[in-house]
Amino acid sequence: MKIAVPTRGNSVDDHFGQCEMYSIYTVYEKKIFDKETLPSPQGCGCKSNIASVLQEKGVKIMLAGNMGAGAMNILNMHGIEVVRGCSGNTDKLIELYIKGFIEDSGIGCSHHENGAEHQCSH
Numbered sequence: 001m002k003i004a005v006p007t008r009g010n011s012v013d014d015h016f017g018q019c020e021m022y023s024i025y026t027v028y029e030k031k032i033f034d035k036e037t038l039p040s041p042q043g044c045g046c047k048s049n050i051a052s053v054l055q056e057k058g059v060k061i062m063l064a065g066n067m068g069a070g071a072m073n074i075l076n077m078h079g080i081e082v083v084r085g086c087s088g089n090t091d092k093l094i095e096l097y098i099k100g101f102i103e104d105s106g107i108g109c110s111h112h113e114n115g116a117e118h119q120c121s122h
Helices: 050-056 069-077 089-099
Strands: 003-006 021-028 031-039 059-063 081-083
Touching: 003 089, 021 050, 031 089, 050 059, 050 089, 059 089, 069 081, 069 089
Parallel strands: 003 059, 059 081
Antiparallel strands: 003 021, 021 031
């Protein structure tokens, strides 16, 4: 299974569409076997081709902080399940996810709708 995380430095970037890169983890039998990085195309995540690129790389899950409905729908259409409300160090996040401690917050990001930043709960 491959899991992608929008990343800035070594932490989850809270803004999917403006992340520095994507960390892509290959997980097998609840262990991390590989980690690679993919530079992020700049711009809104729902308008870039990142969903198809991640799909081609075999990504099935994205652990993210904030994400608007448009980006989430496009990822879902490419067979990528989105888990929102994630934060912190990406390596530790993957370990927690593998152990079953990470669940979707159910909260999206609405900053595109009214121009104001909206913080998602963690």
